[in-house]
Amino acid sequence: MTRTGLARALSKLGHCSRSQGFALIRAGQVMLNGRICRDPEQPVLLERDxxxxxxASVAAAKRVYVMLNxxxxxxxxxSDEEGRATVYDCFEGAGLPHLSPVGRLDKASEGLLLFSxxxxxxxGITDPETHLVKNYHVQVARLVDDELLQRLRDGVVDGGEKLRMRKVSVLRIGVKNSWLDVTLDEGRNRHIRRILDAHGIEVMRLVRVSIGSLVLGDLAKGKWRHLQENEVAALQVR
Known part of the structure; x- marks a missing residue:
């Protein structure tokens, strides 16, 4: 049987996020086996309790897999303490169960983001041990030559972390800027931006275009769709 804390159980059951579960529990809105429980860490057996x-009883929600541009x-x-717009605004009125983002894209970044x-x-997708590849197109405010590409491939040490790109090449070059094609097989916080910052390179746009075999394709910006069964299976870590 699966034992977990009560707040996490609410998240696992698809009712709300873990932080929202904490708030509901502290407010006395949650009952465990017929009694109000105010301890978010109270152990729960999902198959029994x-x-x-x-x-209203909380049952496990149907598994849902969504991709958003x-x-x-x-x-x-x-929710954001500063009142900024969030990715969940894109799902407003869709009637979806509570979904958590699978990984992150920072505020200035765009492109493929999964929810489930x-x-x-x-x-399995976010665990760095799986080395699932993720591909990005990055516009930078300078012309990139072979010498700079090699320095980018060598990686940097930032904040005690060794950061590398699995692959990096030039997609196209304009008059004053370049587009890079970057592949990562790990995803540390602001991974690409930190490498480029270390070389004094300004990022103009950063777009994630694929995760594993799943490609963003022609999905319009701000739009989402359910993943097909074969797409879910292709990202399943076995």
Whole structure:
């Protein structure tokens, strides 16, 4: 049987985020086996215990897998203390269960972002040990030559972390800027931006275009769609 804390159980069941679960529990809105529980870490056996929120039983939601073409300017969070627009605004009125982002894109970045209520599937995608490749197109405010490409391939040490790009090449070059094709097989916080910052390179745009075999394609900016069964299976870590 699967044992987990009560707040995390609410997230696993697809009812809400873990932080929202904490708030509901602290407010006395959650009952465990018929009794109000105010301890977010109270152990729960998902296969046996009965969890209720405001008197309604919480059952495991159907597994949902969604891809979004994230626009620039949205933060990847369910709610923002500063009142900024979030990626969840793109799902408004869709009637989806609570979904968590699978990984992150920072506010200034855009492109392919996954969401799901299947925590095991999501963990397999984000776990650095799986080395799942992710591809990005990055516009930089300078012309990139072979010498600079080699320095980018060598990687940098930033904040005690060794950061590398698995692959980097030039997509196209304009008059004053270049587009790079970057592949990562790990995803540390602001990974690409930190490498480019270390070389004094300004990032103009950063777009994630694929995760594993899943490609953003022609999905319009700010739009989302459900993944097909074969797409879900292709990203399943076995």
């Amino acid at each position: 009965v969890v209720q929120v405001q008197g 994230k626009p620039r300017g949205l933060v990847t969070t369910a 209520n299947d925590n095991a599937w999501a963990h």
